[in-house]
Amino acid sequence: MSDRLAVRAATEDEFGALLDAAAIAFHGDRSDASRLRLRDRFELDRSRIALDDGQVVGTSSAWGWRLTVPGGELPCAAITLVTVLPTHRRRGILRRMMKALVADARERGEPLAALWASEGRIYGRFGFGPASWTRRSRIDLAGGVPLRSPVADPSLRLVDLAGAAPLTAAIFDRARRQRAGIMSRPPAWWTTRILSDAQDERPADGAPKRLVACGEDGYALYRVHEDVAGGPVGGIGQTTVEVQELIAATPEAGRALLAFLTSIDLATRVELHERPLDDELELAPADPRAMRTIQQGDALWLRILDLPAAVAGRSWAADADLVLQVDAPGDPGLDGRWALRIADGAGVAERSERPADLAIADRDLASAYLGGVRVAALAAAGVVVEHEPGAVATLDLALRTARAPWTVDVF
Numbered sequence: 001m002s003d004r005l006a007v008r009a010a011t012e013d014e015f016g017a018l019l020d021a022a023a024i025a026f027h028g029d030r031s032d033a034s035r036l037r038l039r040d041r042f043e044l045d046r047s048r049i050a051l052d053d054g055q056v057v058g059t060s061s062a063w064g065w066r067l068t069v070p071g072g073e074l075p076c077a078a079i080t081l082v083t084v085l086p087t088h089r090r091r092g093i094l095r096r097m098m099k100a101l102v103a104d105a106r107e108r109g110e111p112l113a114a115l116w117a118s119e120g121r122i123y124g125r126f127g128f129g130p131a132s133w134t135r136r137s138r139i140d141l142a143g144g145v146p147l148r149s150p151v152a153d154p155s156l157r158l159v160d161l162a163g164a165a166p167l168t169a170a171i172f173d174r175a176r177r178q179r180a181g182i183m184s185r186p187p188a189w190w191t192t193r194i195l196s197d198a199q200d201e202r203p204a205d206g207a208p209k210r211l212v213a214c215g216e217d218g219y220a221l222y223r224v225h226e227d228v229a230g231g232p233v234g235g236i237g238q239t240t241v242e243v244q245e246l247i248a249a250t251p252e253a254g255r256a257l258l259a260f261l262t263s264i265d266l267a268t269r270v271e272l273h274e275r276p277l278d279d280e281l282e283l284a285p286a287d288p289r290a291m292r293t294i295q296q297g298d299a300l301w302l303r304i305l306d307l308p309a310a311v312a313g314r315s316w317a318a319d320a321d322l323v324l325q326v327d328a329p330g331d332p333g334l335d336g337r338w339a340l341r342i343a344d345g346a347g348v349a350e351r352s353e354r355p356a357d358l359a360i361a362d363r364d365l366a367s368a369y370l371g372g373v374r375v376a377a378l379a380a381a382g383v384v385v386e387h388e389p390g391a392v393a394t395l396d397l398a399l400r401t402a403r404a405p406w407t408v409d410v411f
């Protein structure tokens with residue numbers, strides 16, 4: 001490693017060079033307008049860039065958001081834009097930037113860090129494990145899609161994208177508290193990203209604008225487009241209602257939005273992006289096969305930075321008194337034995353000298369924390385070791401949540 005290498009926050013003047021470097025590593029650049037919008041929401045003081053003799057060779061940053069955890073929410077460093085130039089890869093630059101990002105998050109009192117991983121093999125070594133999953137669903141509209149329990153929302157209106165933020169943000173804020181894994185959204189995230197309909201962010205020139213159908217308790221952000229790949233000639237093309245997000249604070253609002261989206265004239269199918277694995281909307285149509293999963297993958301990768309705060313910050317489903325051997329080789333703050341005491345829904349974690357009831361790696365504990373992965377499954381996979389019979393089942397009961405974790409924002 002070169003002695004000339006420095007890792008620090010980028011200055012205002014270096015923002016352009018940071019994006020230039022990231023564009024090389026990600027094989028794709030942003031327009032000038034998109035760069036400006038990103039700058040509006042970027043927390044420059046949280047960036048950590050690597051400079052080799054003054055040249056930006058590595059980039060990374062974080063947003064200081066709040067993550068819904070079971071029964072509450074916690075501050076979370078949302079790590080983003082991690083890149084290293086191809087000339088400087090595999091020299092430990094990511095490792096140095098990650099160390100700096102994590103130190104900064106801990107200084108800010110954030111007990112959790114999270115990211116979306118570009119590849120599955122990178123982040124486990126840094127204590128991150130997949131903790132929520134999303135899927136994309138498709139509904140073919142031929143013959144209609146009657147719901148078993150139909151509901152209409154007379155408050156539903158198409159609202160202007162530019163003015164939608166106060167309405168959608170209020171609904172989102174109610175909905176996000178109902179499921180672990182969802183991040184809070186600062187105002188600039190709404191205006192410069194979610195509700196931005198700048199031409200340079202549309203999929204193709206002339207593509208129709210995104211629309212917002214908003215009711216009192218739910219909204220859908222969608223676009224209707226004709227897919228000419230198959231050729232619209234003779235009626236063999238598709239007209240797709242592409243739903244970027246459907247957010248409902250009540251089950252009725254969700255069903256009413258589904259009824260609305262599946263009854264838009266001239267559309268032949270609906271595609272719903274980033275839905276939870278246990279999407280209740282799948283059960284709403286009369287035909288149980290109406291909604292099909294066409295893509296599925298991991299979403300949020302989580303890392304626990306402060307175990308006592310993470311344990312105290314979520315609610316627990318059953319009592320437990322266990323000692324966990326947490327294997328976190330790169331993190332002395334987490335590595336070692338912890339007594340986990342849970343009573344009446346509240347948990348406490350403290351360092352312990354007692355023999356361990358089970359051994360679990362940092363990345364696996366993070367995967368299980370939001371309730372999306374069973375510890376018994378990790379044990380069956382051979383990565384959790386039970387020393388005291390029943391310890392795995394006890395931990396699973398305590399971690400259990402009613403709904404699968406879900407993450408709406410790709411960052």
Ligand SMILES: CC(=O)SCCNC(=O)CCNC(=O)[C@H](O)C(C)(C)COP(=O)(O)OP(=O)(O)OC[C@H]1O[C@@H](n2cnc3c(N)ncnc32)[C@H](O)[C@@H]1OP(=O)(O)O
Nearest residue numbers: 025080081082083084089090091092093094095115118121
């Ligand atoms: C949150 C996000 O932004 S996800 C986006 C991540 N970025 C990208 O995918 C863009 C293209 N890739 C890159 O820019 C770089 O290859 C990075 C950022 C993924 C890795 O940066 P590097 O500086 O090469 O990583 P670094 O040298 O610090 O490697 C640390 C360890 O991770 C391993 N590693 C790094 N990248 C990979 C990978 N893609 N696959 C498997 N292992 C990897 C290294 O082998 C090393 O392992 P070790 O500790 O056992 O020796």
